[in-house]
Amino acid sequence: MTTHSILLSGFGGQGILFAGKLLAYMGLIMDKNVSWLPSYGPEMRGGTANCNVIISDDTIGSPIINNPSTLICMNKPSFNKFVPMVEKNGLVVLDSSLIDIKGERGDINFVEIPATQIATDNQHPKLANMVMLGRTLKELNLGDESVVISALKKTIPNRKIEMLEVNKKAILAGYNFT
Amino acid sequence: MSDKVLMKGNEAAAEAAIRAGCRYFFGYPITPQTEVSAYMAKKMPKIDGVFLQAESEVAAINMVFGAAGAGARAMTSTSSPGFSLKQEGVSYIAGADLPCVILDVVRAGPGLGGIQAAQSDYFQVTKGGGHGDYRLIVLAPSTVQEMATFTALAFDLADKYRNPALVLSDGILGQMMEPIDFDDVEAGFDPSKIRDFSDKPWATTGTNCKRGQNLIKSINTNPVELEQENIERYAKYAEVEKNEKRCETIGVENADVLFVAYGTSARICKNTIELLKKERVTAKLFRPITLWPFPDDALKLAAKNVKAVVVVEMSHGQMIEDVRLNIQDKPIYFSGRSGGMIPLPADIAKVAIDAVSVIKNDGSNTYEGGRE
Structure with missing residues (x-):
């Protein structure tokens, strides 16, 4: 029985909530229990945004993540705020294009990826969230390509469906980053 | 899918x-x-x-x-x-x-x-x-x-x-x-x-x-x-x-602690019950679904064999008054946060652990710590 408690965090506009929704849909497609809880309020209006995604074989109790097993981190304030909360042996995936701090905790696994740089090099700077997600999926060994594509179809609105390919490409770029 | x-x-x-x-x-x-x-x-x-x-x-x-x-x-x-x-x-x-x-x-x-x-x-x-x-x-x-x-x-x-x-x-x-x-x-x-x-x-x-x-x-x-x-x-x-009284009871029948909570608090209590297993305290949850009419008889039944009742609310204690009206023969404790703060499972668990240990030390109760 596995439970992934994934906290995604960054600035408003980086697609934190979208990446979380994609993760939640992946869980749903894999027949897991899932919950998605966004931060809402003044902080999301131009400030930091975060989102709690739980994917579990068990029934989900509280949707609030106090100690994430995985932290996806896309800005410095979130890094400083949330790294101390990550559970022991947990995972932190951080965008090293935006966060130049080194993680000091020895009991968690830090994975750095210059996601914003990779996304910019691919002509889609706004898809750094998908690059981050791809790297995380690899680390967690979560889902496969067909699950990602099905989840993208559920998450991208119909009027923007032409964005599916570039999103997929960005996820793959993160997944294959070494 | x-x-x-x-x-x-x-x-x-x-x-x-x-x-x-x-x-x-x-x-x-x-x-x-x-x-x-x-x-x-x-x-x-x-x-x-x-x-x-x-x-x-x-x-x-x-x-x-x-x-x-x-x-x-x-x-x-x-x-x-x-x-x-x-x-x-x-x-x-x-x-x-x-x-x-x-x-x-x-x-x-x-x-x-x-x-x-x-x-x-x-x-x-x-x-x-x-x-x-x-x-x-x-x-x-x-x-x-x-x-x-x-x-x-x-x-x-x-x-x-x-x-x-x-x-x-x-x-x-x-x-x-x-x-x-x-x-x-x-x-x-x-x-x-x-x-x-x-x-x-x-x-x-x-x-x-x-x-x-x-x-x-x-x-x-x-x-x-x-x-x-x-x-x-x-x-x-x-x-x-x-x-129309509706409710749900979750967890083992012979628990030491009964949580009473509705809505989001009830979900947090489910995590707390899991946490308490590590402390060898058995707990169950009574969740009112209709707040009015309040499921009083079902609450009395759920509380029958427990050692203590812990009411959990995201407030300073409101439903607890209805719980007190229905349960007079058990100690009733409260755990809650307000102002938009959300109760932590660990804090709720502590109230439950304290509740059962008080009974244990009291001498008036033969409670032995709920070990399996």
């Missing part, structure tokens, strides 16, 4: 209302329930329904009053300060014996308070809120699925008893997404009856010169008559109490 979709609790409630035959929604935006209005604004025009953003909460509830009087399934939704503004209208609707559904996505108070989730409106929704002798039927969902099923159920109960029914949510349940299956959302509603109010002979649908006038009002200046109306309304409430 299942046919389930991910939806916010607010959206699930709105969609369920439409499926339950609601074609009249009157709202006024307030965080954290605005998605309900947004969803209705998008959907209602496409299904020949009415979405109206009123000039205020007071106007919105009175529009519900009008639509309900005409026989339609009508709804409004709001959050705490907005619900306070609606109290006059709610009392009038109850006094006129009209069915309607109100969704309250509770935020922290008092006053304008904050926009984060809370459960500090329990007193308001279960003990009155508006003036006069009346009751609201109150359903408390704790999942997105229940946001939908209970909204549909609220329409059925409102029609059945000709009384306002309220769905008591909170900012977390409104904003979070979970998978939802609308096949599970059943309302005792025949879609062909959306514009046919013939089963509501009291409604002001127009006489067509075929019957006498229907008059819907809450005023009656004749004390003898008004008392009689109240007596009849309370006979109706006795029926609700007899038929």
Whole structure:
């Protein structure tokens, strides 16, 4: 029985909530229990945004993540705020294009990826969230390509469906980053 | 893959209302329930329904009053300060014996308070809120699925008893997404009856010169008559109490600790029960689903063999008064946070552990620590 408690965090506009929704849909497609809880309020209006995604074989109790097993981190304030909360042996995936701090905790696994740089090099700077997600999926060994594509179809609105390919490409770029 | 979709609790409630035959929604935006209005604004025009953003909460509830009087399934939704503004209208609707559904996505108070989730409106929704002798039927969902099923159920109960029914949510349940299956959302509603109010002979649908006038009002200046109306309304409430108490008990039968919590707090208690297993304290959860009528007999039964009761609320303790009314022979503890702060499972667990160790050290109880 596995439970992934994934906290995604960054600035408003980086697609934190979208990446979380994609993760939640992946869980749903894999027949897991899932919950998605966004931060809402003044902080999301131009400030930091975060989102709690739980994917579990068990029934989900509280949707609030106090100690994430995985932290996806896309800005410095979130890094400083949330790294101390990550559970022991947990995972932190951080965008090293935006966060130049080194993680000091020895009991968690830090994975750095210059996601914003990779996304910019691919002509889609706004898809750094998908690059981050791809790297995380690899680390967690979560889902496969067909699950990602099905989840993208559920998450991208119909009027923007032409964005599916570039999103997929960005996820793959993160997944294959070494 | 299942046919389930991910939806916010607010959206699930709105969609369920439409499926339950609601074609009249009157709202006024307030965080954290605005998605309900947004969803209705998008959907209602496409299904020949009415979405109206009123000039205020007071106007919105009175529009519900009008639509309900005409026989339609009508709804409004709001959050705490907005619900306070609606109290006059709610009392009038109850006094006129009209069915309607109100969704309250509770935020922290008092006053304008904050926009984060809370459960500090329990007193308001279960003990009155508006003036006069009346009751609201109150359903408390704790999942997105229940946001939908209970909204549909609220329409059925409102029609059945000709009384306002309220769905008591909170900012977390409104904003979070979970998978939802609308096949599970059943309302005792025949879609062909959306514009046919013939089963509501009291409604002001127009006489067509075929019957006498229907008059819907809450005023009656004749004390003898008004008392009689109240007596009849309370006979109706006795029926609700007899038929509609709902609850859920989760966990092992012979637990040492009984948590009593509803909505989001109940979910947090489930985590706490898991946490307590590591401490070798057995706990179970009693979750009232109807806050009024309060499931008193089932609570007494659930508490029968426990050593201590811990009430958990996102407030400074409101439902605990109803728990105390029903349980006199057990120690009752409280764990709660307010202002938009959310109780931590570890903090709740500590209250439970302290509760059982107090009993242990007391000498008056043979409690041995609940070891397996």
